[in-house]
Amino acid sequence: MKRITRTLRFRLTAWYCIALAAGMVVFGGVLLGLAERHLMTNHDEAISLRGATALQILAQGGPGHDFTPWQTTRLARLGKVAIAQNLVGRDLVVYESPELYNASIMDRISALPNSEGEPNALRTFVQNGDYWRVLIIHRHPPGARHSTIWILEELGAVDATLKRLRLAFFHLVPVGLLVSFLGGYMLSGRALAPVTRIITLTKEIEAHSLDRRLPHPGVDDEIGRLVDTLNRMIGRLENAFEAMKRFTADASHELRSPLATIRNTIDVTLEQARTPQEQEAALRSVGEEVDRIRSLAEDLLLLARADSGRMVMQARPVDLAFIVEAQVEARLPQAEEWGLEVQVGPLIHDEILGDEGWLHQVVSNLLSNAIKYTPRGGKVLVDMARTPQALQVIVSDTGPGIPEEDLERIFDRFYRVDPSRTRTRAPGTGLGLAIAAWVVAEHHGTLRAANRPEGGATFTVTLPLGAAHA
CATH class of the missing domain: 3.30.565.10 (Histidine kinase-like ATPase, C-terminal domain)
Incomplete structure (x- = not known):
């Protein structure tokens, strides 16, 4: 397992999945935010329309806090509506829709922050685990008491939709990452397969088989250029090995000739007695061959130092x-x-x-x-x-x-x-x-x-x- 995690294939797949996960998280967050905004906008438009209708109904009545049967009937059709008026120095609820009778939700509405500075304020609150949206309208009709109108709408559909979206997101992301990891691992394996073949073939090329070349994939991509580079390198190695072989063979040949001459001269001189002049000539011949060997050795040493970069x-x-x-x-x-x-x-x-x-x-x-x-x-x-x-x-x-x-x-x-x-x-x-x-x-x-x-x-x-x- 440790060996697999160190491979380029695994690292590429891991980085791909990390980048994909980050992208999915950002995309999912933006998507959920946009969905919530869109649903809330549609909800708020409907609530605002109901609020405008409620103002029209209330405008048909008198300055008191009693409502005519027509108004009561019309307000009941608007759904969950509550109206409070300022009586005896404080706001008292003077109308509640039938859906709000004996509901503790009125206490929760009354506890909302005062939004008197805003003509129409939208608030969201939670009551018994349910999400509610409320439009607060402050009404100051001429010659009438100050009144507050609450238009309520339960956000059950919105909340359920958002919950389903979040649930789907949290389930699909791991599945998507798993599928992406497996698919990415397979694709990276296919993409790196030529590299694996190159490694295998390169290992098979030894000093005695430098005439072999790696097969070209036929495409001028990174793999193709890598194969071309390796083939050129193998060609240079082949030329260097051949030059080294020739150099060794030539050096051996050059040394063999003077050594053979020296050996023959010594053997001939030792076979029979020689005059001083003949011995001197033999020694001179040996000396010339020794000078030749010395010159060859010096030149070889010089070239060896040059090849190693030690000559400055x-x-x-x-x-x-x-x-x-x-x-x-x-x-x-x-x-x-x-x-x-x-x-x-x-x-x-x-x-x-x-x-x-x-x-x-x-x-x-x-x-x-x-x-x-x-x-x-x-x-x-x-x-x-x-x-x-x-x-x-x-x-x-x-x-x-x-x-x-x-x-x-x-x-x-x-x-x-x-x-x-x-x-x-x-x-x-x-x-x-x-x-x-x-x-x-x-x-x-x-x-x-x-x-x-x-x-x-x-x-x-x-x-x-x-x-x-x-």
């Missing part, structure tokens, strides 16, 4: 031209060793807001990538450009370029277009461009790859200018 960029004014100049100078010996020419266009000394260390990493990775994929005798071109809102660094090469279908994936981790392109170069980790793309994105910039019409690839870094230039 320090935004300071930075001269991007100084970074380009420093990195080109650092890469010149490697380019000359591999027979490449590095051409640098005009540098633009404008400041941007960024982390100088990470921007050095971006330019270094782009230059290293261009040198790696440019054949001997080729060129690496470095240029800068300025737009009204940004500064650009453009690194191009005269290599074989990038297949069009691979331009969007070139920044994926461990992605290589064609391993044969680097057969004459030192192999990399396949993480340089991924790191560069992440750093540029953290600086609110963009990194784009394209092919040059004359052959080769171009990488364009676009970074927003500093606040002083924006």
Whole structure:
């Protein structure tokens, strides 16, 4: 039971019933008030008409308190009527309808508040459990004594009608609430049934079945938008799991190759005696592979920290031209060793807001990538450009370029277009461009790859200018 009361279905139904009960109480109160007012108004109109008739009858008599037979007959036809006149200094009843003879009701009428200031006053009183309505008329005819006329009407029909209405209301409200609760519970169950199915199907989707999607209800309502949102989330999870699997497989592959090389080198060296020169060469080979593993581990650690959000960029004014100049100078010996020419266009000394260390990493990775994929005798071109809102660094090469279908994936981790392109170069980790793309994105910039019409690839870094230039 406790579990049911905590469900959204029960809470929706409960709130619906509470609101309905409040509305029914207000509506019932207003309805009873209007009914009572309407019945009393009809009753009062009839009493007022009888009062006007009584005044006409009394106007036909003389100044005394005796009534003619005609008047008595006419007054008797009016129903319950009593008349008092001021005699010997106080009001005495001089006429009573036959229905009021020997009735204690006259004492109750006499005890009503004096309404002499009101020409026609309507009062309600209770006598022996019965409700009565009385019209009090004060008459001051010229040359005659002051008299008071009481026109009475029992409110039995009105009271009975109101009692029946109240009884019906107090019986129908609980029944209506019960029916509404059951109906609301059923309707809310039907309305929330798609949510229950979504919960059930979502529980069935595990890490190994992320290719499944929730069925769309076919209606663009809240449930439909929820299904679309969950399907998009599952799609992102699927892509993240696939990327993690590829990342793990690629990292394992990248580590397996240098470890196998180290193992083979050690085994070959231990099989037979080696000269000092051969041992030195073997150790150098092992050292190169260890450096490769270390570089891979550092890059993996960097990307892991980036994914976890623990890498923070320090935004300071930075001269991007100084970074380009420093990195080109650092890469010149490697380019000359591999027979490449590095051409640098005009540098633009404008400041941007960024982390100088990470921007050095971006330019270094782009230059290293261009040198790696440019054949001997080729060129690496470095240029800068300025737009009204940004500064650009453009690194191009005269290599074989990038297949069009691979331009969007070139920044994926461990992605290589064609391993044969680097057969004459030192192999990399396949993480340089991924790191560069992440750093540029953290600086609110963009990194784009394209092919040059004359052959080769171009990488364009676009970074927003500093606040002083924006």
